[in-house]
Amino acid sequence: xxxxxxxxxxxxxxxxxxxxxxxNYSSSYSPSLFWYVQHPNKGLQLLLKYTSAATLVKGINxxxxxxxxxxxxxHLTKPSAHMSDAAEYFCVVSESYxxxxxxxxxxxxxx
Amino acid sequence: xxxxxxxPRHKVTETGTPVTLRCHQTENHRYMYWYRQDxxxxxxxxxxxxxxxxxxxxxxxDGYSVSRSKTEDFLLTLESATSSQTSVYFCAxxxxxxxxxxxxxFGPGTRLTVL
Numbered sequence: 622x623x624x625x626x627x628x629x630x631x632x633x634x635x636x637x638x639x640x641x642x643x644x645n646y647s648s649s650y651s652p653s654l655f656w657y658v659q660h661p662n663k664g665l666q667l668l669l670k671y672t673s674a675a676t677l678v679k680g681i682n683x684x685x686x687x688x689x690x691x692x693x694x695x696h697l698t699k700p701s702a703h704m705s706d707a708a709e710y711f712c713v714v715s716e717s718y719x720x721x722x723x724x725x726x727x728x729x730x731x732x
Numbered sequence: 733x734x735x736x737x738x739x740p741r742h743k744v745t746e747t748g749t750p751v752t753l754r755c756h757q758t759e760n761h762r763y764m765y766w767y768r769q770d771x772x773x774x775x776x777x778x779x780x781x782x783x784x785x786x787x788x789x790x791x792x793x794d795g796y797s798v799s800r801s802k803t804e805d806f807l808l809t810l811e812s813a814t815s816s817q818t819s820v821y822f823c824a825x826x827x828x829x830x831x832x833x834x835x836x837x838f839g840p841g842t843r844l845t846v847l
Binding site for chain 2: 625630653655657662663664665666667670711715719720722723724725
């Protein structure tokens with residue numbers, strides 16, 4: 622069975638500083654992994670996905686994530702936070718058609 | 733943005749009443765999904781469809797039914813709404829479906845309150 626654990630329910634950063642959102646997964650097979658972002662009162666938007674190609678995945682808006690099989694992790698980073706990055710972020714694992722979502726990490730960006 | 737609309741966007745209803753939420757897509761994608769979002773739980777799959785009149789249960793299907801009579805429409809029905817079904821409901825679509833790594837595209841959500 623697949624599952625996802627997002628290690629921080631809330632992250633607060635200052636504008637211009639790096640952002641790190643941590644995600645660990647469990648999967649019986651070689652999973653596909655995604656990060657989605659949800660801005661307040663909006664639907665979910667795909668940031669990036671990993672599907673067994675390059676382990677460092679670049680996404681939209683300057684985000685990237687690194688797949689580490691030995692650590693079963695898929696952490697999301699951005700070198701410099703912007704006010705518009707304030708949102709909720711979901712790490713997601715997929716073994717087939719089904720997506721399993723983490724509980725989410727809320728990011729607050731301080732001016 | 734993927735062409736997905738949900739209606740209504742907001743609804744308040746009373747316990748015991750039936751409720752139907754509609755998801756409409758213009759992408760002609762084969763697969764459609766209904767999720768609910770609750771604090772601390774992320775999104776959980778209620779039901780999904782892999783074609784017209786082909787549906788199956790997700791992990792939290794009790795109290796919900798679905799129908800898909802056309803490719804573009806996927807309906808979620810709460811036969812007798814309960815307060816525990818107060819949630820935000822998201823529809824999603826995908827093109828390939830039964831393939832790992834196939835991303836899903838999400839609608840804007842419906843906020844349902846059951847009093």
